[in-house]
Amino acid sequence: MNGNVIITILETSDVHGNVLPINYGNNEHSELGLAKIATLINKERKENQSMILIDNGDLLQGTPLTYHYIHSRSSEMNPMIKLLNELQYDAAVLGNHEFNYGMDILNQAVRDSHFPWLSANIIDSKTGEPYFGKPYDIKVMDQGVKVAILGVTTHYIPNWENPNNIKGLGFEDALETTKMWVRKIREIEKPDVLVVAYHGGFESDLETGEPTETLTGENQGYRICKEIEGIDVLLTGHQHRSLASAVNGIAIVQPSFNGQAIGKISIRLSNEQGSWIIAEKKAELLQVEDVKTDEKCKKLVEEYEKQTQIWLDKPMGKLIGDMTISDPFKARLQDNSLVEFINKVQMDVANVSISNTALFNNLSKGFPENITMRDIVSNYIYPNTLKVIRITGQDMKEALERCASYFILNNGEIGVNPAFTTPKPQHYNYDMWEGIEYTLDITKSVGSRVTKLNVKGEAVDLGKEYDVVMNNYRAGGGGDYMMFKDKPVIKDIPLDMSEVIANYILEKGTIEATVNHNWKVVW
Structure with missing residues (x-):
């Protein structure tokens, strides 16, 4: 067993239906989109043999491309799911905007995904169980390093969403749910690395702890870092901020929005007397500016895009x-x-x-x-x-x-x-x-x-x-x-x-x- 293992975790969040690097208002070039991020993902995959790729929510809504797909009642697969499948995502977390088009659209997207949607705190009102399946997933990486990924979503969704779109769902407190599941995962799975992917942001200044907004519970990232023991990495989103830092020893990222950047956490583990110990963690953002568009992704959405442009010019x-x-x-x-x-x-x-x-x-x-x-x-x-x-x-x-x-x-x-x-x-x-x-x-x-x-x-x-x-x-x-x-x-x-x-x-x-x-x- 070698002395060191490097695990790379990549996070997209708040992509909001942006695939191609264009502004749909005028079709001018814009430095954003999943097709550019795909180039970064493929590069990282070549360079890192132990990589985990996670989408952190607000994926399915946000551009005329996704809007037209939903409203054209296409029998084709959702273009965003098609892309994530192609890019071999390991997991996804639900964002608040995932519910905007109702449960039929969302359930179909989940069914078509080649990866699990992790959702610990969105429960079936009848059974009390996580509605979308797994609360967490386990990945066994190079040399048997065990990584646990827990998915949670801001529980504030019922304050915004059309009640018809979330019928039969319960939204439990994200902080309390995370606390419970982190304890369970540590006890049962004994992972070497525990990642929380949270579609939510930070309610307080990362350095001073002073509240930066009304404390409604919409964002609880700071409290999650301060009050829950056993988390190594916190992936965040929802606020559309650009963050790569550490809070209370937990590596955190938030990769902007609309596919302008991807969050990257590098973790070096060393083997000490048969146990893997985290020796180093580094958080950074990789920007898509001046990155080439991935041609395969572009081709995958070509027909969707063509129909969207015809509709936009109507x-x-x-x-x-x-x-x-x-x-x-x-x-x-x-x-x-x-x-x-x-x-x-x-x-x-x-x-x-x-x-x-x-x-x-x-x-x-x-x-x-x-x-x-x-x-x-x-x-x-x-x-x-x-x-x-x-x-x-x-x-x-x-x-x-x-x-x-x-x-x-x-x-x-x-x-x-x-x-x-x-x-x-x-x-x-x-x-x-x-x-x-x-x-x-x-x-x-x-x-x-x-x-x-x-x-x-x-x-x-x-x-x-x-x-x-x-x-x-x-x-x-x-x-x-x-x-x-x-x-x-x-x-x-x-x-x-x-x-x-x-x-x-x-x-x-x-x-x-x-x-x-x-x-x-x-x-």
């Missing part, structure tokens, strides 16, 4: 006026035609008079004169559905105060509160409303910034109830809008929002850009 209708976004920050300071249009579409399909929505990121360009499906999916990037919920005037005011906390003043200059940008950009948690008139005064203290709130010219009655349409993420309290959680659902509109917008434009033929200036931000 004309939807015409626009009169200007519905472009040149400055996303300015668009959040005063009413704009794109957000007003989306709110109008939501109110139309839901048949209510109050709506809210967000400008999800800073890449939205708005609509050109001739609108295609490409324009719609580039501006409405999530597979949200809509709900009408019944809220009080007080709930409305509290929600607007949460919106107002998006802004800060620095020497009289207005900017974005770092809580909405760090460690993860969360521009999607700032809503703009239609059907009410309101003013947010940023010179006031947080919690007292709503200085005007009217409906049809009259002050909103804080005790009165109002029906409001919003996306399912927000209606469930997502984004710390807890005032919306568990409110009566008056109407559920299960159609994907990009389809709702497309249908509206197709029906009208021509739409008009309007701005009624029903809200403003002052400072």
Whole structure:
């Protein structure tokens, strides 16, 4: 038995359906995608005889490629599963976005996989057993080195997901489940290396331990490192951060998002009196920038991609006026035609008079004169559905105060509160409303910034109830809008929002850009 063994663990996470290095908004080249990562994987496999390859969730959703595959009802295998099978992944973990298209799509993806999906804390409500099969897997590597891989997922999913998409599932606390299984694995399996693959991130600063977000339980990576004994490696994701470090002696990585990097942990074990001891651990990120695209992966998705591009170029209708976004920050300071249009579409399909929505990121360009499906999916990037919920005037005011906390003043200059940008950009948690008139005064203290709130010219009655349409993420309290959680659902509109917008434009033929200036931000 030799004195040393090197184990290499590679992690992808939050790939979000990105395969080819393109931006679907304009088809321009972009330094990302699984086809580039494949080149890195193949290189590492040649150089390392003991390698484990894991996907850490949010794989199946996120691009027009995956969206079109789901909605074309193709009998072909999911392109993302086809790629992971080809690349010989050893295991995968479920991300929160895996549930966006419902259980039929997800179960089929799991069935078609040549690797196990590890899911210790997502259980079958009837049996109490892990729903997707194995909580953990064991790999026996070079010279008999035993590696255990435990899979867990943020248990916060019921706060965001459409209840129909997670029927029959229970989501147990990720921290407590990890604690229990690590103890069991150590006792029963006695592995030389124990890896936890967690679709979740860090709730606290890695060095100081100071909380970096509201401690809801969505992210528990820091506590997992600090409170659970027996973990050697923690693979993370969900927050889209670039991390390669160590916390409390545990090697940690988080490989960004959209296939921009892959996480790599190198572990050197030495044999001491017949036992394998971890002598060294190194965490790093391998970037895909300037890496060639793997031609085999490109070929595997060629037909899917061709059909997607045809669909993206499909004309939807015409626009009169200007519905472009040149400055996303300015668009959040005063009413704009794109957000007003989306709110109008939501109110139309839901048949209510109050709506809210967000400008999800800073890449939205708005609509050109001739609108295609490409324009719609580039501006409405999530597979949200809509709900009408019944809220009080007080709930409305509290929600607007949460919106107002998006802004800060620095020497009289207005900017974005770092809580909405760090460690993860969360521009999607700032809503703009239609059907009410309101003013947010940023010179006031947080919690007292709503200085005007009217409906049809009259002050909103804080005790009165109002029906409001919003996306399912927000209606469930997502984004710390807890005032919306568990409110009566008056109407559920299960159609994907990009389809709702497309249908509206197709029906009208021509739409008009309007701005009624029903809200403003002052400072």
